[in-house]
Amino acid sequence: MTGEDSRRIAISIYAKRTARGEEVIMSPLVFDIHDIQLLRKWGICGVLSGTLPTAAQQNVFLSVPLRLMLEDVLWLHLNNLADVKVIRKEGDDIMAGITPQRGAKLARLVEDRLSKSFEYQRKFKKDEHIAKLKKIGKINDNTSTEELQRLDKSNNNDQLIESSLFIDVADISMILKDVNIDLNGPSYDDIRNLLFKQYRRTEKMQTYLLYKALRDQGYVLSPGGRFGGKFIAYPGDPLRFHSHLTIQDAIDYCNEPIDLISMISGARLGTTVKKLWVIGGVEEETKDTHFFSVEWAGFG
Structure with a gap:
């Protein structure tokens, strides 16, 4: 990469x-x-x-x-x-480690960022309003500043702009980023x-090996609790694809018995939600990972 x-x-x-x-x-x-x-x-x-x-x-x-x-x-x-x-x-210990001076500095930074955000929003909305007035023929390039102010006042444009300002919340904590x-x-x-x-x-380490094997095959994995499994597997980005597989916890399939009731109920659930019910495990001798899919076909 x-x-x-x-x-x-x-x-x-x-x-x-x-x-x-x-x-x-x-x-x-x-x-x-x-x-x-x-x-x-x-x-x-x-x-x-x-x-x-x-x-x-x-x-x-x-x-x-x-x-x-x-x-x-x-x-x-x-x-x-x-x-x-x-x-x-603990969270309280982290916050307690912030000095009053550091807290005051963070407050000033937040206030300054908020002020700049409001200034940018006001300019953007005023430019957008002027472009709209030009488009409908209310003003042109020769319109004076006094005329623009008069139009804004008559239409309460400044009040509308102020009421539409929003607070831009930071994506990253300024505290956690700087606190050692x-x-x-x-x-x-x-x-x-x-x-x-x-x-x-x-968990069993074999379950991680199942996860790794699926990742190596290009699957995207998410928690599968809502579909009765350990993982659900997508063939690509979940915004573009539906999930195809419901993966169960790893089992020792050579020696460990498979509960038929669980297999039937899992396969029926998987068919209902249009997913394959998948079990798998890792061979102790070869360390090879194997998967087995079960699908409910129905009777009659």
Whole structure:
């Protein structure tokens, strides 16, 4: 990869300690809109999860941060495409580390950015209004400034412009971007070991190998809980294609029995939503990955 595609993206993982002292990582998050755009080029779409508590939105209206699956982060890290940052501090501790001087500086930056945004919007809307008046023949290139002001006043144009101004919200947190979370952050191997340890605690490593095999075949994977699976697989960008496969957790298909009731119900569900119900696993000796699809054909 060259150019923009060759840069590494930043992923923040929040780590919590349980009552037993075990370190558990929370959902991996990406806050930078440009990183999210680059992830999509790599076939990782994630799930947008940002909203306001008092303004709940449907999924299509959610914003940053982008929540990734742990498999996504493992794949990015092992392919050397991401800088994974582990944040072990609580949110209150991070905010407490911001000095009053730094807080005042951030407030001035926000106020200045907002002022410039309003200035740009006013100019854009006034230019747009003048172009419209010229188009309908109300004014021409020789119309004086006084005449334009008189027309604006008679039409309450300035008030309409002020009422239409909007606040442009930044895509990236100015606080998290500048606050030094960990000067002596974990190394590449430490991050890898942490990710693998967390993954083995909650999943089978064979499931990640299924994920990797599907990614290598060009599929785009998303969480599959709403379709009764571990993943759902798209043949390309989800904005262009419907998902084709519902992937289950990896099984030891040579030795582990397959529950027929689960297979029948999964295949019927898959046929209803026009997806193949897929199971798979990894051979211990050869490490080859195999997939088996089941489709409900019906009777009578």
